[in-house]
Ligand SMILES: Cc1ncc(COP(=O)(O)O)c(C=O)c1O
C-alpha cells in the first residue's frame with residue numbers, strides 16, 4: 001500500500017533526533033489519534049540550516065516527517081512556511097487516502113516550529129516578509 | 135530463514151491434506167448436489183459427509199449444520215434472523231462491547247430497525263461477567279450473543295455459564311466461535327448453545343466457507359432466499375470444494391486439538407514470557423491463562439503499532455495490530471479500549487497469532503528480532519517516560 005519512497009523514508013528516516021538549542025520547536029498531534037510529531041529547527045540569517053524530528057506514529061507519519069525535514073533543510077524560513085502536506089505527499093510518490101491525515105501533521109509541525117522561531121526571535125523574523133501558505 | 139507467519143487469527147494456510155481432499159471436487163466430482171443424476175448424487179454424498187464432520191466437531195446433529203459463506207454471514211444470519219423471527223416476543227438483544235464487527239455492526243443496524251441492544255462491558259482481561267448478563271435481561275430479551283473467544287486479545291468467555299443462564303430464562307443463546315473452533319473443545323449441548331458461527335479459513339480450511347449451527351427447533355428467519363438448499367434455510371448452489379475442505383479441516387483440527395493446543399500453549403507462553411522479559415514497559419493484553427492457545431497480544435509503550443508491523447514485515451515476520459493506523463479510522467481497536475486501555479497504549483498493540491505449524495525456532499527468531507526493532511522505534515519516538523501524559527509509572531504497565 002505504500003510507495004517505495006515512503007518505505008525508504010520509513011526504514012531510513014533522515015534527520016531523526018533533537019537539536020540542542022533549537023531556534024524554534026513545534027509539536028503537533030496527540031496520542032489519541034496515534035500520531036505525534038516534534039520538529040526542531042536551527043535558523044541562521046533567515047535560512048533553516050538544520051532540522052531534526054521525533055515522531056510517535058505510523059509508517060506514513062514517520063516517512064512524512066522525514067521527507068518534510070528534507071524539504072525545508074537549507075530553505076529560507078519564508079519558503080518553509082509555504083510547505084504543504086500535498087507537496088510532502090507528492091514528494092513521497094503519494095500516500096493512501098486514509099494517510100493524508102498523517103501528512104497534514106508534517107506540514108503543521110514545520111509551521112509550528114517556524115512560528116515558535118518567529119515568536120522567540122521577533123526582531124530577526126521582522127525582516128523576513130513571512131506569509132503562510134494556505 | 136523463511137518468512138514467519140504469525141497472523142493465524144486473520145487467516146490460516148489451507149492444510150496440504152485439506153487441499154488434496156478438495157481438488158477432485160473442482161473438475162472431476164463437480165456435480166450440483168441438487169441434481170438427480172449420479173454426478174449430482176456423488177456431490178450430495180460428499181456434502182453430507184462433510185456436514186457430519188462439522189457436526190461431530192461440536193457435538194451437534196448433521197441436520198443442525200447449515201453451510202454459509204463464512205463467519206460474517208453466520209453471525210448476520212443468527213442475529214438478524216432471530217431478531218425478526220422473535221419480534222413478537224420482544225425487541226431486546228444482549229451482546230458485548232468486544233464482539234467482532236460482524237456481530238457489532240449487525241446489532242447497530244438492528245438498532246436502526248427499532249431493536250434495542252445492550253453492549254455489555256468487560257473486565258480488564260476482556261471477560262464478560264455472568265452477573266452482568268443476568269442483570270441486563272428484561273422480559274423483552276430475545277437473544278444473547280457472546281463470542282466464545284475474542285479475536286484480538288484471545289480471551290475466552292464463560293459461554294457455558296451464559297448459555298445455562300440463557301436457557302434458564304428461556305432466551306436463545308448464540309456464540310461467535312470463529313476463533314474457538316479447533317482451538318478449544320466445544321460442545322453445543324453441554325454449553326447450552328442454540329446457534330454457533332464458524333469459519334473454515336480460521337482452522338486451515340479454505341476461505342469463503344463457514345457454517346451456522348442451529349439447534350433443532352430453533353428457527354431464525356431465512357436470510358438468503360432462493361433455492362431449497364440447506365433444508366430450504368440458506369439458498370444457493372453449495373460451495374462444494376469449500377464444504378469438502380471445511381469438513382476435512384475441522385476433522386483434522388478436532389482430532390489433534392489437545393496435542394496442538396498443548397504445543398501452541400507452550401510456544402505462546404514462551405513468546406509472552408520472552409517479550410515481557412526482553413522489552414521494558416510492555417504489557418500483556420487479555421488474560422494470562424484464560425486465552426486462546428495461539429494468541430499473544432501485547433502493548434509496547436511509546437511506539438505505534440503500524441510502524442512496528444512494517445518493521446517486522448521488513449524482517450520477515452507477519453503480525454497484526456489494533457492501532458488506529460491499521461484500522462483506517464482515528465480510533466484504535468474497540469476491544470483494547472473496552473478493556474480500559476488509554477489510546478496511547480492501545481495504539482502500540484501487537485498481536486502475534488501462532489498456527490499449528492509454528493515452530494520453536496520461529497518463536498526464538500521473533501524474540502531475537504523484536505527487541506531491536508522496538509529500541510529503534512523508541513529512539514525516534516517523541517514519546518517517553520517524561521513526555522507521555524500517562525507519566526512514568528503508568529498503572530497500565532504493571
Ligand atoms: C470472531 C470473528 N468473528 C467473525 C469473523 C468473520 O469471519 P469471516 O472472515 O469468515 O467472514 C472473524 C474473522 O476475522 C472473527 O475473528
Ligand SMILES: [Zn+2]
Pocket residue numbers: 034035057058059060061099102459
Ligand atoms: Zn498515521
